[in-house]
Amino acid sequence: MSGRGSGRGGTPRGTGQGGRGGSLGTPRGNFQGDRSRGGDPRGGRGDRGGYRGDRGGGRGGGGGGRGGRYRDEFEQGGAIYTAGGEPLKPPAADVEKQENALIRRGEEISLSGLSLDDLTLPSRPSYGTKGRPIVVRTNYFHLLTKPGGATIFRYQMDFEPSLKDEKTGRVNRRKTRRLVELLFSDNTNLQSAGVATDYSKLIVTAHKLPLGSAGGITIPQKYWEAEDDGPSPNSKTYKVKISDEFPMPLQQLLDYVSSPPGVTSAGFDKAEVIQALNIIMTRTASENRSIYGGGNQKKFFTYPTDRNAWYDLGSGLIALKGFYTSVRTSTSRLLVNINVANAAFYPVSNLLGLMRLHTPNRANDSRSGLEGFISRLKVSHTYIRAKKNDPNSSIKRVKTVQGFSHPRAGQNFPPLGNAKQITFECTEIQATGKISVERYFEKKYNIQLKQPLEPVINVGTREKPSWVPPELLTVEPGQQYRRKLDGQQTDKMLGFAVRKPAENARRIVEQGAPMMGLSETSRNLLAFGISVTPRMITVRARILPSVPLQYKLANRPKSFPTANGGWDIRGRHFSEGKQLRSWTFIKLVDNVVSRPDVEGFRGIIRNSGMNSDEPTPPNGVLEPLRGGRDNEDSDDKIIESTMAKAASRGLKVLLVILPDKSAFVYSRVKYWAEVKHGIHTICSVGDHLQKKGPQYWANIGHKFNLKLGGINQMLPSDKLGILADKTMLAGMDVTHPSPGSIEGAPSIAGVVASIDGRYGQWPGTIRAQTSRKEMIEKLDEMFGERLDLWRKHNQGGLPARIIIYRDGVSEGQYRTLLQDELPQIQKACETRYPGGRLPKVSIVVCGKRHHTRFYPTKEDDTDYKNNMNPPNGTVVDRGVTMEKGWDFFLQAHHCLQGTARPTHYVVIYDKNDMDADKMEALTHNLCYMFGRATKAVSLCPPAYYADLICERGRSYLYKEYNARDGQTVTSGSTFDWNRSPWVKGVHPAIQDSMFYI
Numbered sequence: 001m002s003g004r005g006s007g008r009g010g011t012p013r014g015t016g017q018g019g020r021g022g023s024l025g026t027p028r029g030n031f032q033g034d035r036s037r038g039g040d041p042r043g044g045r046g047d048r049g050g051y052r053g054d055r056g057g058g059r060g061g062g063g064g065g066r067g068g069r070y071r072d073e074f075e076q077g078g079a080i081y082t083a084g085g086e087p088l089k090p091p092a093a094d095v096e097k098q099e100n101a102l103i104r105r106g107e108e109i110s111l112s113g114l115s116l117d118d119l120t121l122p123s124r125p126s127y128g129t130k131g132r133p134i135v136v137r138t139n140y141f142h143l144l145t146k147p148g149g150a151t152i153f154r155y156q157m158d159f160e161p162s163l164k165d166e167k168t169g170r171v172n173r174r175k176t177r178r179l180v181e182l183l184f185s186d187n188t189n190l191q192s193a194g195v196a197t198d199y200s201k202l203i204v205t206a207h208k209l210p211l212g213s214a215g216g217i218t219i220p221q222k223y224w225e226a227e228d229d230g231p232s233p234n235s236k237t238y239k240v241k242i243s244d245e246f247p248m249p250l251q252q253l254l255d256y257v258s259s260p261p262g263v264t265s266a267g268f269d270k271a272e273v274i275q276a277l278n279i280i281m282t283r284t285a286s287e288n289r290s291i292y293g294g295g296n297q298k299k300f301f302t303y304p305t306d307r308n309a310w311y312d313l314g315s316g317l318i319a320l321k322g323f324y325t326s327v328r329t330s331t332s333r334l335l336v337n338i339n340v341a342n343a344a345f346y347p348v349s350n351l352l353g354l355m356r357l358h359t360p361n362r363a364n365d366s367r368s369g370l371e372g373f374i375s376r377l378k379v380s381h382t383y384i385r386a387k388k389n390d391p392n393s394s395i396k397r398v399k400t401v402q403g404f405s406h407p408r409a410g411q412n413f414p415p416l417g418n419a420k421q422i423t424f425e426c427t428e429i430q431a432t433g434k435i436s437v438e439r440y441f442e443k444k445y446n447i448q449l450k451q452p453l454e455p456v457i458n459v460g461t462r463e464k465p466s467w468v469p470p471e472l473l474t475v476e477p478g479q480q481y482r483r484k485l486d487g488q489q490t491d492k493m494l495g496f497a498v499r500k501p502a503e504n505a506r507r508i509v510e511q512g513a514p515m516m517g518l519s520e521t522s523r524n525l526l527a528f529g530i531s532v533t534p535r536m537i538t539v540r541a542r543i544l545p546s547v548p549l550q551y552k553l554a555n556r557p558k559s560f561p562t563a564n565g566g567w568d569i570r571g572r573h574f575s576e577g578k579q580l581r582s583w584t585f586i587k588l589v590d591n592v593v594s595r596p597d598v599e600g601f602r603g604i605i606r607n608s609g610m611n612s613d614e615p616t617p618p619n620g621v622l623e624p625l626r627g628g629r630d631n632e633d634s635d636d637k638i639i640e641s642t643m644a645k646a647a648s649r650g651l652k653v654l655l656v657i658l659p660d661k662s663a664f665v666y667s668r669v670k671y672w673a674e675v676k677h678g679i680h681t682i683c684s685v686g687d688h689l690q691k692k693g694p695q696y697w698a699n700i701g702h703k704f705n706l707k708l709g710g711i712n713q714m715l716p717s718d719k720l721g722i723l724a725d726k727t728m729l730a731g732m733d734v735t736h737p738s739p740g741s742i743e744g745a746p747s748i749a750g751v752v753a754s755i756d757g758r759y760g761q762w763p764g765t766i767r768a769q770t771s772r773k774e775m776i777e778k779l780d781e782m783f784g785e786r787l788d789l790w791r792k793h794n795q796g797g798l799p800a801r802i803i804i805y806r807d808g809v810s811e812g813q814y815r816t817l818l819q820d821e822l823p824q825i826q827k828a829c830e831t832r833y834p835g836g837r838l839p840k841v842s843i844v845v846c847g848k849r850h851h852t853r854f855y856p857t858k859e860d861d862t863d864y865k866n867n868m869n870p871p872n873g874t875v876v877d878r879g880v881t882m883e884k885g886w887d888f889f890l891q892a893h894h895c896l897q898g899t900a901r902p903t904h905y906v907v908i909y910d911k912n913d914m915d916a917d918k919m920e921a922l923t924h925n926l927c928y929m930f931g932r933a934t935k936a937v938s939l940c941p942p943a944y945y946a947d948l949i950c951e952r953g954r955s956y957l958y959k960e961y962n963a964r965d966g967q968t969v970t971s972g973s974t975f976d977w978n979r980s981p982w983v984k985g986v987h988p989a990i991q992d993s994m995f996y997i
Contacts, residue, residue: 070311070496074507079868081137081505081855083535088857091135091538091879098332099127099878102260121814121908123261124886128877128916131542136870137855139508140880141518142533143327143334149251150529154276155203156244176200183221183240194527196283198297203242204276206528216243227396248273250530257883258332270329271812277327281336283524284517291515292478299324299341300515303348303477310347311496313489316358316373317344317481319496323512324851331883336532338512339851340504342497344481344489351379352454352470369629372483372740377401378476379459381468383445398476399459408462419452419469437467447472482739484962487661498898500867505855509536539879541854543871544921547928550714551575552609559716562928564863565872565894565936573609575760578708580605580612582652585620586642589659592686595619604694605701610710616651625659632664639668647677653704656683667958675956675982678989680707702932706994711760712931719925721918728790728799729754730783731942733807735950736772742963744975748953749776752945753786755793759929762942763789763992764949767984768957771975774809775816779824787832789992798833801912803842807943814845814908822909843909844923846943850904852880852889869900872936875920882906888920892927893938903939932997952996956982
């Protein structure tokens, strides 16, 4: 690290290059050559004031805030949302009339309507009629267009030179946004109400832009930061090309959503029109400097102006409320979906204070994870002065945190080096030798560091580091935390996010819609010839009846009623109870589970229809762990040794008592037991066993019985419907690596399926596959394994029908699913079915990651509990469903807290000739068949089980999915398939069981 000290923009850099002095320049004018200064561009992310910490030792941090119960003004009001007491408007009659007219049995919908060619979706065969009819509000608002429909215009922006990072290939979004802000500020043709942008590559206008005969225009645009006074003579100039004008008549979209199922969107791309409308809808929020995007241009959040109002999640994070918004289409109309959003953010605070909140113990060996926590954070400093010795002439500079110091080739830095340890050459201050960071700031900026022993921060690059003490840095606002929350933070986030339906409805209408600028009088919207009604729409719903279930009584099958989506199994036996043999309990924490506890457990499962041998050894095995992240390696060895000993003793089932909710300990227990030794395990935190009583022990019994091949509950024969005809049900899912995983960490695919006509056992297949690939690789092999196991349990026979519930696929992936996964399923069948008599296959996509919610309009139409949600069994298949295709929303569960989220089901392939009532009843009935619960669940069990088996794969690759400090941040480790501890399957001894439950 040699060279001179930094100039105006500087921090102590290894390159030693001095910076330039500042100067003021004049920004470019508009398209007509106007040279006037536009001032700071709208949307500029300048200093918002009021949040910046000073450097007083870093103790302010993200402190303050509060935890516990979150309360605000929207809690005040009735238990039923009444829209301010206005009369309830019935569902739109013209929409219902058009929906009824468009039912065409057997007419399929071309996927070209979704910009997907040559494939078709089944049309809606009918609307459901079963169940008690009710009317509900939903969080959709009617988007109106002017008579005859408006025409909007979309343009493409291209930038030269490119704004992509040369190494990563990723676009610098912050810089791109700033450049677009400057472009809009300096050009009057882009400053009217009828112009909107995504601040990335698209512009949407209400009128044509003057691009000339060439169909495009290139504008030189000087780049300068919002913190600067203006451009300088040395400011970099980009060429911004605006071209590719594309007119979008909105009437064309309205005609399409009102047309029969077979009519395609030839001549326009529905997804592109919706994208343009979304850009218009989010303009108001995108331009507001006090509103921050959630990263996907559909979520927007605000910081409370009072620090004491921040909701503290602990360990240096706060929770914020915001709103999601998206334009959707439905039969005969356009809608805007608005929902409450909740997310974890970094607080605006001094960086050192934030570090101390995250890691109170400042010993170096306890800082594991801290570098990952602050890596890539945007931070600012203001110690540079435009005028020497003038504290009022500070210049704000925004930087990106790279991390701490680490020993690297050619750079002799100590790990976690502090301001006294990190040195570099700076001839501006010291002619020979090296100067420490501490002395540099003292000499260059007359700053006496208060915390010189804290590790300094690199805000440069790895090759050219730039060191700044964290006490001089402030975390910039609006930065969402994207890694997984720990257990305590998750609990606090739930307390913050869980709101009753009426409260959320009030928040959406009274705060969300105005914040997004959605109204009938919005200047931004009216300029485009559109407006949004200020009230939620109403739709028709039906409440499907509770489903009776079959257990055993006096050793004979007997049906029992359920109520409110739940039931009590006291006095009833499992449909098929298994014998618990070769088992014991492993205590990874001391002073839990006594002999009376074990005998009580054996009595409880005996009352459920299972028998249990004496545990071996009778008093279990005590192998206490040390606990804590610093002891993970040693604890892992204890777990490995414990499972190996259990296997050598011939044990098949273990009840493992955990010291706490540590995801690491849980994951390593599952890995060593299930992958390496073929032992079934059920894990429970010790405190739970002692405090939660017999019902908790009974729930453990449910899991034991399923793992051993038993069946807990069954559907009565009169509720089976199509299932009575040799039908195999299957669930499929793929889970992807989350932020914090090592580079290239694989996705995990899972396939589960029933094995006979009782639908109580669902063994599965699990594999790692190409990172972030949604479609399942090797599905022909995985699905073939499910068919083989069915054949094994059915005297060599194969199912006549197959119904698949596929989780986690978006609308834009339907074509890919039908092209990639369906042929593999057919291939698996073709190699097993003699004479070409293939099964009839249906595929239903399940979605929970949507933002549709329903709100009761009468107390008689609620669950009668504290939350006042719609009752379990509520189904909606019109009003907000697809204009083409076959879908429905089903809330099968009784929501215990907060606002109920229904599951969205889309039938994308159907050769079983089902109608709406049959499909909705089948899905609802199955939600009572989740084996480890005594309540109906929100997601149809085949998909739920597939999700669980994928999550088990995440446990097997815990270290890869939860990379420690140094893996992702420091060494740049990547996933190695050849050295991975797991890539597919489990031990042969348990592979045909529900090991994952």
